[in-house]
Amino acid sequence: xxxxxxxxxxxxxxxxxxxxxxxxxxxxxxxxxxxxxxxxxxxxxxxxxxxxxxxxxxxxxxxxxxxxxxxxxxxxxxxxxxxxxxxxxxxxxxxxxxxxxxxxxxxxxxxxxxxxxxxxxxxxxxxxxxxxxxxxxx
Amino acid sequence: xxxxxxxxxxxxxxxxxxxxxxxxxxxxxxxxxxxxxxxxxxxxxxxxxxxxxxxxxxxxxxxxxxxxxxxxxxxxxxxxxxxxxxxxxxxxxxxxxxxxxxxxxxxxxxxxxxxxxxxxxxxxxxxxxxxxxxxxxxxxxxxxxxxxxxxxxxxxxxxxxxxxxxxxxxxxxxxxxxxxxxxxxxxxxxxxxxxxxxxxxxxxxxxxxxxxxxxxxxxxxxxxxxxxxxxxxxxxxxxxxxxxxxxxxxxxxxxxxxxxxxxxxxxxxxxxxxxxxxxxxxxxxxxxxxxxxxxxxxxxxxxxxxxxxxxxxxxxxxxxxxxxxxxxxxxxxxxxxxxxxxxxxxxxxxxxxxxxxxxxxxxxxxxxxxxxxxxxxxxxxxx
Ligand SMILES: [Zn+2]
Numbered sequence: 424x425x426x427x428x429x430x431x432x433x434x435x436x437x438x439x440x441x442x443x444x445x446x447x448x449x450x451x452x453x454x455x456x457x458x459x460x461x462x463x464x465x466x467x468x469x470x471x472x473x474x475x476x477x478x479x480x481x482x483x484x485x486x487x488x489x490x491x492x493x494x495x496x497x498x499x500x501x502x503x504x505x506x507x508x509x510x511x512x513x514x515x516x517x518x519x520x521x522x523x524x525x526x527x528x529x530x531x532x533x534x535x536x537x538x539x540x541x542x543x544x545x546x547x548x549x550x551x552x553x554x555x556x557x558x559x560x561x
Numbered sequence: 562x563x564x565x566x567x568x569x570x571x572x573x574x575x576x577x578x579x580x581x582x583x584x585x586x587x588x589x590x591x592x593x594x595x596x597x598x599x600x601x602x603x604x605x606x607x608x609x610x611x612x613x614x615x616x617x618x619x620x621x622x623x624x625x626x627x628x629x630x631x632x633x634x635x636x637x638x639x640x641x642x643x644x645x646x647x648x649x650x651x652x653x654x655x656x657x658x659x660x661x662x663x664x665x666x667x668x669x670x671x672x673x674x675x676x677x678x679x680x681x682x683x684x685x686x687x688x689x690x691x692x693x694x695x696x697x698x699x700x701x702x703x704x705x706x707x708x709x710x711x712x713x714x715x716x717x718x719x720x721x722x723x724x725x726x727x728x729x730x731x732x733x734x735x736x737x738x739x740x741x742x743x744x745x746x747x748x749x750x751x752x753x754x755x756x757x758x759x760x761x762x763x764x765x766x767x768x769x770x771x772x773x774x775x776x777x778x779x780x781x782x783x784x785x786x787x788x789x790x791x792x793x794x795x796x797x798x799x800x801x802x803x804x805x806x807x808x809x810x811x812x813x814x815x816x817x818x819x820x821x822x823x824x825x826x827x828x829x830x831x832x833x834x835x836x837x838x839x840x841x842x843x844x845x846x847x848x849x850x851x852x853x854x855x856x857x858x859x860x861x862x863x864x865x866x867x868x869x870x871x872x873x874x875x876x877x878x879x880x881x882x883x884x885x886x887x888x889x890x891x892x893x894x895x896x897x898x899x900x901x902x903x904x905x906x907x908x909x910x911x912x913x914x915x916x917x918x919x920x921x922x923x924x925x926x927x928x929x930x931x932x933x934x935x936x937x938x939x940x941x942x943x944x
Contacts, residue, residue, distance in 0.1 A: 503694060513694055
């Protein structure tokens with residue numbers, strides 16, 4: 424079973440925008456990039472023009488440690504797209520800097536996944552885009 | 562001239578067309594059928610109407626089209642999406658004196674075609690969503706899973722919600738899934754979609770049309786049917802649906818502010834609510850709303866549900882017409898149908914075995930946490 428550890432043919436891939444390009448460019452270089460407000464230091468994800476806390480702009484791009492925990496997850500048995508091989512895990516990852524992102528937890532039997540487990544980022548080369556996915560760590 | 566207040570605005574007539582998994586009738590025909598029926602019930606004709614609010618999902622029918630259908634005389638035209646939002650918008654227009662009688666309708670047909678019949682709105686495209694294999698059930702599942710981890714909410718409670726609501730639809734001849742009773746075991750034995758949601762935890766898509774007539778208390782006296790009053794209503798929106806991670810911490814209590822405001826303005830508390838026509842796209846959303854609106858303390862709704870309280874013979878019946886899960890889930894229409902269900906319940910128009918005896922106050926909700934939108938409304942037999 425792959426548990427989405429490899430890119431499948433036809434998987435819907437992000438089309439980076441001017442706003443989001445630094446995030447995806449970073450992933451290609453093996454770095455998890457997130458925005459941070461230079462005024463109030465809030466982390467901002469998904470990418471935005473201005474800080475939702477204080478409306479300051481421009482926001483800075485900084486590198487995350489990529490370490491976090493599983494905030495919530497779902498095991499998808501009936502994928503929306505044939506490119507995803509079920510069952511696989513979609514999750515909200517709570518990064519240690521205090522921000523959250525959607526991703527996949529890979530390389531783990533979905534039946535053993537639980538809220539609160541520690542994970543770390545790794546990068547899945549999907550050709551035109553590299554996706555930051557997460558794997559359990561001890 | 563004294564303008565009407567919210568307590569002077571009444572819903573005087575409601576109508577649902579037939580509902581089905583797929584309907585071949587064009588949306589304009591479906592909507593016209595709903596309008597004819599609701600105008601007959603209200604005892605009015607096109608010349609009596611001076612406000613329109615209308616939306617067709619596939620065809621794009623809007624208020625301008627409907628004003629032309631009615632002869633093109635001067636009308637107020639609402640722009641909000643059908644449901645609590647459009648009802649509150651129309652109430653505001655009536656209170657401001659812009660119009661006195663609003664015809665409101667929605668229809669959807671021809672949307673679910675092709676091999677898989679998946680509704681387009683269940684596959685949101687976003688660069689931070691679609692690439693993870695996310696779809697609407699998964700968004701709501703992420704909300705549910707966090708609650709389960711925080712409070713130990715058992716899957717049996719989710720199954721009980723789905724079984725209770727689907728049992729209502731099973732005895733409503735107008736429901737898409739009429740004659741299809743569902744037990745907790747049926748829900749738990751149905752195939753897994755996005756854990757913790759089984760197939761029967763999820764509302765399937767369907768099609769249909771609906772319409773209502775709103776007017777002033779004064780004019781309602783001259784129309785047919787018993788007027789039902791809007792005690793309070795509020796929209797609660799938290800941004801872009803299906804874009805940001807559906808965090809329980811941010812979205813789990815969606816609707817709490819709207820509900821608290823409604824209760825305060827209506828001078829009521831959750832104890833005064835007799836029946837809840839809550840939005841039920843997924844089973845867990847009912848558990849979430851019972852806590853967000855103040856019917857249960859955080860973490861206690863699962864036990865409340867498992868004790869049978871939301872069944873039709875329980876202390877707080879929910880989705881009494883069968884809801885999205887069994888009555889109908891027609892993209893443009895189901896929000897308005899929640900309002901209609903509340904009106905039908907308070908007027909005693911639902912089948913006898915689904916009628917909550919002596920119900921005076923109904924609470925309605927539209928949309929949910931995964932969609933980061935949650936509107937609520939209180940309806941009453943008396944203002
Ligand atoms: Zn800031």
